[in-house]
């Protein structure tokens with residue numbers, strides 16, 4: 001489970017920078033959904049830290065519900081195959097709801113584009129996507145991103161919910177990982 005062939009290289013986004021950007025995203029979302037019901041759907045497990053910070057910065061006038069969805073890829077671990085299996089589906093029916101899908105990072109875009117298609121088929125009244133990190137260099141599938149935290153270079157990052165072989169999700173800042181020696 002713990003892969004010792006990787007180590008932390010350098011900090012890419014500090015805790016302070018993350019928090020102030022998450023606050024900004026929360027005010028945009030608060031303005032867009034003021035007085036409305038909103039179902040925030042976080043993709044497990046990576047988006048959990050982002051969700052719990054983001055939701056605490058939302059204005060109380062947003063009537064927030066949260067739910068979770070989990071997918072697993074059939075492909076190799078650091079490469080998305082685009083062939084996905086739902087391992088935990090939503091608890092709630094999102095028909096006629098305002099849905100905000102929350103993801104930690106968009107890389108090839110295969111994961112998000114699959115989930116967006118799947119969830120839109122359930123006929124929500126509105127559907128938006130919020131991602132903390134965007135690695136635009138490796139995009140293979142076009143994805144809709146309505147709220148974006150940071151655009152980052154094509155490097156493997158961990159922390160703030162993101163993992164490498166399950167590790168480092170707990171870090172408060174985002175770090176670049178490198179192959180150990």
Ligand code: IMP
Nearest residue numbers: 080106107108109110111156157162163
């Ligand atoms: P995509 O389908 O290629 O867009 O990949 C998205 C998924 O790959 C994310 O949900 C992450 O689980 C994982 N991923 C992509 N890049 C990174 C990274 O730099 N660090 C950690 N996980 C990543």
Ligand code: MG
Nearest residue numbers: 044045046104
């Ligand atoms: Mg993920």
